[in-house]
Amino acid sequence: MTTSPFSLADKTILVTGASSGIGRATALLCAQQGARVLMLGRNAERLAETLGMTGRPDFHRVLSVDLCDQEALEALLPGVLLSPLSGMVHCAGISTTLPFRMVREQHLQQFFETNVFAALHLTRRLLKPALFSEAGGSVVFLSSVMGLTGSPGKTLYGMTKGALLSASRSLALEYAPRKIRFNCISPGVVATPMSAAAVYSRDEQALAEIRARHPLGLGEADDVAAACVYLLSDAARWITGSNLVVDGGYTSQ
Numbered sequence: 001m002t003t004s005p006f007s008l009a010d011k012t013i014l015v016t017g018a019s020s021g022i023g024r025a026t027a028l029l030c031a032q033q034g035a036r037v038l039m040l041g042r043n044a045e046r047l048a049e050t051l052g053m054t055g056r057p058d059f060h061r062v063l064s065v066d067l068c069d070q071e072a073l074e075a076l077l078p079g080v081l082l083s084p085l086s087g088m089v090h091c092a093g094i095s096t097t098l099p100f101r102m103v104r105e106q107h108l109q110q111f112f113e114t115n116v117f118a119a120l121h122l123t124r125r126l127l128k129p130a131l132f133s134e135a136g137g138s139v140v141f142l143s144s145v146m147g148l149t150g151s152p153g154k155t156l157y158g159m160t161k162g163a164l165l166s167a168s169r170s171l172a173l174e175y176a177p178r179k180i181r182f183n184c185i186s187p188g189v190v191a192t193p194m195s196a197a198a199v200y201s202r203d204e205q206a207l208a209e210i211r212a213r214h215p216l217g218l219g220e221a222d223d224v225a226a227a228c229v230y231l232l233s234d235a236a237r238w239i240t241g242s243n244l245v246v247d248g249g250y251t252s253q
C-alpha cells in the first residue's frame with residue numbers, strides 16, 4: 001500500500017497555540033493525519049481538552065508554558081520532546097485594533113515579544129540538530145492578511161505579521177541545505193476566540209462590513225488547519241519561502 005503524500009504518519013509535529021482556535025484545529029488535524037503532536041499553549045485546562053479531543057491522550061503530549069518565558073522553555077522543552085521534530089506550526093499570537101496615536105512603547109514590546117520574538121526564539125531552539133529530524137521538515141508561521149495589506153488600527157498587529165513573512169523567506173534560504181522548509185500562512189478573518197474578541201465583533205455594522213470583504217464568507221479554523229497540514233506534509237516538499245494566503249478572497253479585491 002502506498003502512503004498518501006498528504007499523510008503525516010511517522011512525523012512529530014509541534015503546534016503552538018494548541019489551546020484555542022486555529023492552533024487547536026491544526027493540532028487535531030495533524031493528529032488525525034497520523035502525526036504525533038506536541039501541543040503548546042498557556043492554559044493547561046484548554047490544552048488538556050485539545051489532548052482529549054484527539055482520542056489518543058497517551059500518544060500525544062502537551063506543554064503548558066508562556067512562550068515569552070525563555071527560562072521555562074529551556075527547562076521544559078527537552079523533557080517533552082520524545083522524538084526529533086519533523087515540523088512546527090506557530091499559531092500562538094495576540095491581536096488588537098489600536099489607533100496609531102494610542103500605540104505606546106509597552107504595546108510595541110508586548111506585540112513584538114509575543115508575535116515575533118517568541119516565534120524566532122522557539123524556532124532557534126528547535127532547529128538544534130538534536131531536536132529536529134536529520135531528514136529535514138517544515139516550519140509554518142501564522143501570519144495574516146494584515147501582514148500584506150493595511151487597515152486602520154492595524155499598524156501594530158500588521159507590523160508583527162509582516163516581520164514573520166520577511167523572516168520566513170530568509171530562513172527558507174538559510175535552512176534549505178538541511179531540507180528544512182519555512183513558509184507562512186496568511187488567513188483573512190477566521191471564526192475563533194481571537195476574532196470574537198475583536199472590536200468589529202461587537203458592532204453589527206462593522207461585522208457586516210468585514211463579512212462583505214470576504215467573498216467566500218468568514219473562515220473556519222479548519223480551513224486554515226488544512227493549509228497547515230498541507231505545508232507540513234511531503235506533498236509540499238518543493239515549497240519553501242512562500243506565503244499561502246487563505247482568506248476567502250479578501251486580498252483578491
Ligand SMILES: NC(=O)c1ccc[n+]([C@@H]2O[C@H](COP(=O)([O-])OP(=O)(O)OC[C@H]3O[C@@H](n4cnc5c(N)ncnc54)[C@H](OP(=O)(O)O)[C@@H]3O)[C@@H](O)[C@H]2O)c1
Nearest residue numbers: 017019020021022041042043067092093144189190192194
Ligand atoms: N482568527 C483570525 O481571524 C486570524 C486571522 C489572521 C491570522 N490569525 C493568526 O492566527 C493565529 C491563531 O489565532 P487564533 O484566532 O486561533 O487565536 P486564539 O484563538 O486567540 O488563540 C491564540 C493562541 O495563542 C496562544 N498564546 C498567546 N500568547 C501566548 C504566549 N505568550 N505563550 C503561549 N501561548 C500563547 C493562546 O494560548 P492560551 O489561550 O493558552 O493563553 C492561544 O492558544 C494567531 O497568530 C493570529 O494572529 C488569526
